[in-house]
Amino acid sequence: MSNLRELSKDTAIYGFGSVLKKAIGLFLIPFYTRALSPGEFGILDILGTFSFFIMVIVGLGMDGATGRYFFIADNEKEKGKVLYTSVIIRIISNVVPVVGLSLFAGRLSHVLFDSDKYTWAIVFTLLTIPILNISKLQDLLFRYYRQPWKFTLVSSVRAIVSPTFGILLVVVLQWSVFGATLASLVSSLVVLLFAYFYYARKRYYREFNWYWAKKMLKFGYPLIFTGMLVWVNSVSDRFFLLHYSSLEQIGFYSIGNIFSQPIQLINLALTLSATVLIMSLFSEEADENKPKTKEFLTKIWYTYLFFGISIAVLISVFSYEIVNFITTPEYIMGILAIPFLSFSLILSQSTQITGNGMTLMEMSKPYVWIMLIAAGINVGLNFYFIPRHGFVGAGFTTIVSNFVYFGVAYFWSQKYFYIKRSFMKPMLYFLFSLMIALFFPFAQLKFNLMIPLWSKMVICLVTPLSAFIFGLVKVEMIKNIYSKFKIRLI
Numbered sequence: 001m002s003n004l005r006e007l008s009k010d011t012a013i014y015g016f017g018s019v020l021k022k023a024i025g026l027f028l029i030p031f032y033t034r035a036l037s038p039g040e041f042g043i044l045d046i047l048g049t050f051s052f053f054i055m056v057i058v059g060l061g062m063d064g065a066t067g068r069y070f071f072i073a074d075n076e077k078e079k080g081k082v083l084y085t086s087v088i089i090r091i092i093s094n095v096v097p098v099v100g101l102s103l104f105a106g107r108l109s110h111v112l113f114d115s116d117k118y119t120w121a122i123v124f125t126l127l128t129i130p131i132l133n134i135s136k137l138q139d140l141l142f143r144y145y146r147q148p149w150k151f152t153l154v155s156s157v158r159a160i161v162s163p164t165f166g167i168l169l170v171v172v173l174q175w176s177v178f179g180a181t182l183a184s185l186v187s188s189l190v191v192l193l194f195a196y197f198y199y200a201r202k203r204y205y206r207e208f209n210w211y212w213a214k215k216m217l218k219f220g221y222p223l224i225f226t227g228m229l230v231w232v233n234s235v236s237d238r239f240f241l242l243h244y245s246s247l248e249q250i251g252f253y254s255i256g257n258i259f260s261q262p263i264q265l266i267n268l269a270l271t272l273s274a275t276v277l278i279m280s281l282f283s284e285e286a287d288e289n290k291p292k293t294k295e296f297l298t299k300i301w302y303t304y305l306f307f308g309i310s311i312a313v314l315i316s317v318f319s320y321e322i323v324n325f326i327t328t329p330e331y332i333m334g335i336l337a338i339p340f341l342s343f344s345l346i347l348s349q350s351t352q353i354t355g356n357g358m359t360l361m362e363m364s365k366p367y368v369w370i371m372l373i374a375a376g377i378n379v380g381l382n383f384y385f386i387p388r389h390g391f392v393g394a395g396f397t398t399i400v401s402n403f404v405y406f407g408v409a410y411f412w413s414q415k416y417f418y419i420k421r422s423f424m425k426p427m428l429y430f431l432f433s434l435m436i437a438l439f440f441p442f443a444q445l446k447f448n449l450m451i452p453l454w455s456k457m458v459i460c461l462v463t464p465l466s467a468f469i470f471g472l473v474k475v476e477m478i479k480n481i482y483s484k485f486k487i488r489l490i
Helices: 003-035 037-061 064-070 076-102 105-113 121-144 148-172 177-199 210-234 237-244 247-258 261-284 291-317 321-325 328-355 356-360 365-416 424-445 453-469 475-488
Strands: none
Touching: 003 148, 003 321, 037 076, 037 105, 037 121, 037 177, 037 237, 037 247, 037 261, 037 291, 037 328, 037 356, 064 210, 064 261, 076 105, 076 121, 076 210, 105 121, 121 148, 121 177, 148 177, 210 365, 237 247, 237 365, 247 328, 261 291, 261 328, 291 321, 291 328, 291 424, 291 453, 321 328, 321 424, 328 356, 328 365, 328 424, 356 365, 365 424, 424 453
């Protein structure tokens, strides 16, 4: 089976599992938006942003480090030692600081929300952090051992457990923010235990290894700073909104983020399936220039842009109808953030694909400097745009900083792992599609234009067709896919 076909198969299966995993949030939206106000939705977003920051610090870059040395370990016993050493490091680095911070939950509640009303919500949020960090390692095991169906089963359990507790505690018992954070804690613990006894425990060789520990910590520590800068670049704008605007604005921004999640689903599925294939292909290819790896990376990027941008435009163009149907009218302003955040996610994933050269050459430190540039631009723009334009300004600064991050990472990676391919054609296609995506929500909300559905459908067809004009997709590729489908049908 070719690498691209393997990627397609694994992406489809991982994608299904990822849909189940991420669809939890989308499934709960109709319930949560009717049980919570935009301001309370904003509080949940702030707690999620705060949790992300703590997770980055206590995670010690173990996700990237574990993946790197798992593939270097030359037998199953050593691989098991890498995994067990990683989980012990995670337990130690997570539990101690999280328990310590929990003692100051009341003070944190006052700092964030000027009230001690959310003390227990902060405690539950903090206690969820070590569970999630350990769960991430168990999710990685399915990727390392190429077990997408087992990953899907665990995702299915999560898709049942999380909404059950969410609806019970938030909607039925009406415990508001307190209930939402408690539901997240309990459901995360249930899924962690299920994944461990179902699959993960069989893969650990229970021996802590100092050799692998030193290797992983040395590789991982630069990733802590990278992760902190990713936090600054990706989600710190919530705190700017909290300071300069209101919780309601954060609620609108959160809605925009939630409805851009289909792009995140594609990104997650692609990352889950592509990382192992790329690492394996690079390691096995004898030619020092790695032509097959380079060709594979280019095909992945162009194909991803075609599908990712098509879906981002579809969501943005029909955002008014989608959000109005799923939520309540008081959340409709959130559609103005959807194009910015959807296309920011496309830039983020493009950075992961085209910047792979640095990862393959075992260079993690450049990411720190590249993200420092992007994060600095993001913070600087936030000071200007958020006080003037609220959550729309936050969306604008996010896409600008992600564009800078992508551009610098692309050319930096090319310096160490040069791949001959077009850069301008994909960028023109991206900008053309972004303009289309921005036009419709702003035209409907800001200028009160009534746009017929048929014209929106036409636009959603024009965008993927324009990929042929920009040279990302070729007619031969479509003919090849059609021929294979016809043969299978017969």
